[in-house]
Amino acid sequence: xxxxxxxxxxxxxxxxxxxxxxxLVLMSIELMLNAVNINLVAFSQHLQQITGQxxxxxxxxxxxxxxxxxxxxxxxxxxxxxxxxxDEVNLLKW
Amino acid sequence: MNSQEIAFVIVAxxxxxxxxxxxxxRNVVHAALYLVITLSSAxxxxxxxxxxxxxxxxxxxxxxxxxxxxxxxxxxTKAPIGREALDNQRRGVAFVIGLAVFGGLFYLLxxxxxxxxxxxxxxQGTASSVGTSIFRDFVLPFEAISFLLLAALIGAIVLxxxxxxx
Numbered sequence: 287x288x289x290x291x292x293x294x295x296x297x298x299x300x301x302x303x304x305x306x307x308x309x310l311v312l313m314s315i316e317l318m319l320n321a322v323n324i325n326l327v328a329f330s331q332h333l334q335q336i337t338g339q340x341x342x343x344x345x346x347x348x349x350x351x352x353x354x355x356x357x358x359x360x361x362x363x364x365x366x367x368x369x370x371x372x373d374e375v376n377l378l379k380w
Numbered sequence: 381m382n383s384q385e386i387a388f389v390i391v392a393x394x395x396x397x398x399x400x401x402x403x404x405x406r407n408v409v410h411a412a413l414y415l416v417i418t419l420s421s422a423x424x425x426x427x428x429x430x431x432x433x434x435x436x437x438x439x440x441x442x443x444x445x446x447x448x449x450x451x452x453x454x455x456x457t458k459a460p461i462g463r464e465a466l467d468n469q470r471r472g473v474a475f476v477i478g479l480a481v482f483g484g485l486f487y488l489l490x491x492x493x494x495x496x497x498x499x500x501x502x503x504q505g506t507a508s509s510v511g512t513s514i515f516r517d518f519v520l521p522f523e524a525i526s527f528l529l530l531a532a533l534i535g536a537i538v539l540x541x542x543x544x545x546x
Contacts, residue, residue, distance in 0.1 A: 287425070288493065289486060290392040290395065290396065292486050292489060293482060294395065294396070294399050294418070294422075295481065295482075296478045296481045296485065297399040297402070297403055299474075299477060299481045300403055300475060300477070300478030301403035303473070303474030303477060303478070304403065304467050304468065304474035305403065305468070306467060307460075309454055309457065310411055312450070313402055313411060313412065313415050316446065317399055317403075317418065320422045324422055327426050330431065330503070330505065331429045334503045336503075336505060336509050336512075337517075339505045339510055339513075340513050340514055340517075342434050344518075344525055346434075346437060346438065346441050346442070347525045347529060349441075350441055350446060350532075351532035352532075353450070354533070355535055355539070357449055357450070357536075358535070358540045359539060360453055361456050361457065361539075362539050364456070364457040370457050373468055
């Protein structure tokens with residue numbers, strides 16, 4: 287169980303670092319959040335406490351908010367810059 | 381191995397393959413569809429852990445809503461196809477870092493939690509028990525999360541609407 291979560295998390299880290307497309311980077315972040323959720327539910331089962339599942343639900347809600355904001359920002363960047371490659375968006379770089 | 385463990389191994393292998401394809405697929409729409417496989421396998425893992433409410437919420441929110449949002453995002457941004465367009469030049473470094481993260485996590489988890497198969501009663505995470513816990517012990521975080529969702533909703537609308545109207 288925890289190994290599966292570790293595999294998902296490491297895959298998400300690789301995706302965040304290797305992808306150029308901002309939407310794919312967001313997808314990799316979702317993979318990492320899912321790994322965390324699997325761990326939370328597994329610990330909830332092991333410790334016989336419901337708290338882990340409650341926090342998994344909170345993480346899902348935060349992930350939904352994050353994807354909404356993230357995609358809004360991505361679409362805004364695309365509208366202004368005609369690209370969503372994360373290595374070409376250097377607005378904050380000086 | 382009992383049937384639950386066999387089912388878990390099958391689901392975990394499917395989810396792992398899906399996750400690898402998400403980060404390596406050359407077509408972004410295929411990546412989104414492989415993400416569906418991984419998210420569904422996570423939902424089945426929750427079901428195997430007797431956390432049924434979390435599993436259905438996972439299907440509803442992730443597979444139902446977030447993947448659709450991703451597909452809309454891909455459509456609206458005219459995503460390119462091809463490895464060079466989707467991946468940057470640091471793939472090797474990223475692979476090494478990902479492998480290191482997995483090694484570290486695996487070692488730490490095996491070191492800290494050397495569980496054998498638990499013989500305890502399966503612990504039901506039904507909607508009723510989860511709801512009781514949320515509204516008895518976690519009311520304030522629940523309100524905070526609903527406020528966060530409202531803020532995200534308004535923020536997304538403000539960000540993505542055209543600015544020509546004052």
